[in-house]
Amino acid sequence: MRIVRLGAGELPGLAELLVDAVENGASVGFLRPFTAGEAARWWAGHAAAVAEGRTAVWAAAEDGEEGEKGQKKEERKRWIGTVSLVFEPKPNGRHRAEIAKLLVSGAARRRGVARALLAVAERAAADAGVTLLLLDTQKDSGAEHLYRSAGWIKFGEVPGHAADPDGVLRPTSYYRKSLPAAVAPWAGEAELGDLLASYHRATQREKGEAELTDRYRKEIRDPAGAFAGDTVLVAWHGGAAVGCVVLTAPVAGEAELKRLWVDPAARGRGVASALTRAALARAEGAAVRLTVWGWRTGARALYERLGFAQVTSWDGRDGLVCMRRPGGPGGPGGALSGPASVPPV
Structure with a gap:
């Protein structure tokens, strides 16, 4: 046919x-x-x-x-x-x-x-x-x-x-x-800087802080330098970048998930879930930890569904929740396949 x-x-x-x-x-x-x-x-x-x-x-x-x-x-x-x-x-x-x-x-x-x-x-x-x-x-x-x-x-x-x-x-x-959004490794596209800028500005507003730190400005200007050696994934839909996430290189068998962000116009379609699953699939059995602001209840619920649990804080900032997903073949519940696209909802 x-x-x-x-x-x-x-x-x-x-x-x-x-x-x-x-x-x-x-x-x-x-x-x-x-x-x-x-x-x-x-x-x-x-x-x-x-x-x-x-x-x-x-x-x-x-x-x-x-x-x-x-x-x-x-x-x-x-x-x-x-x-x-x-x-x-x-x-x-x-x-x-x-x-x-x-x-x-x-x-x-x-x-x-x-x-x-x-x-x-x-x-x-x-x-x-x-x-x-x-x-x-x-x-x-x-x-x-x-x-x-x-x-x-x-x-x-x-x-x-x-x-x-x-x-x-x-x-x-x-x-x-x-319809699905495709998740792929970042290949140097300029759109990542825009996504990181949106992420950091939204976070600063939520914290009541007006200015971005020098560290955050550097990430926006030079993602390749800021995340050298890390896995950076971008979600695309219709030729537009709609989300991103970073998985750091493992240290002592533990990686860190950070900078999970989805454009507000693309939310409610499973993009965050697809990005997170794709990142975990690339952890290759390492434990994964993350921090999330307590008021981001939707993100916390997503992490819990994917096997993360709250643990004793390693970060002293008020309102920050620390979570960890054990290592092994896929962590809790078996291996994650890391879908290449957002599942239909």
Whole structure:
């Protein structure tokens, strides 16, 4: 199976798929009888949106079989599945997009086509900086199982929302999915300095102190020098750096986790958890300690979930909590795999 992104002029070639979906009872906006001509005109009506990048459409084709004139199936536009990604045009909603018209021909079902198409659309959305995906589908349809198993969360339903191809009103289920941010070792990008500056300024404000210390200014100006020999990880989403963390080189079998920071606009998506897990995976069995200000209750709860426990303080500053995670193969609860991306929530 091959999945390709279609150009505006190729959309009418999906008419057969749309007709097949309606004939097989899919509630996708049309009533029987529904002709190939109507389907082709519907797809052609979306050509401008595709040409302008407001909508992206992919199609799946069988792999490797030759046609009468040496053409492969996909070249003859014998598509077995399709999916669309519709971007939100409103300025205050450009972080979200909608999955639409996920269709698989009746002859190609139960072969993973829908799941593969959905994954392609999700990856493209993340690459475009989308952080929230939405979709709707008929309640109790086969698609609901796919969406739940792919990490989508149902957040509501409306009785009698849309008619099926026979005109019978059916309930519609609504789903959402938050998209991942990639975690990778810092490679000298200037954005790390911006993240550290935000971290230190926020911390100083919380402590009621206006000025940054010389040490903190040096970190912002020269992260490579300040963290020489340490592991520095950065979380990226849509080409933007949204978080960071530092794991110091182990000394006597113990490393230190510090500078965990997530841009406020990116919070609530599991970025801090992904950064911390990725750092712990790189501890390679060493014990890990950290300090956290007592008022940062969300961070403390995260650390506790990941096996840290409060210990006797080694730092005399008021309000600072010291925590430690034992060493060994992954610390408490077994090894951490250190996911490369934030898990969907």
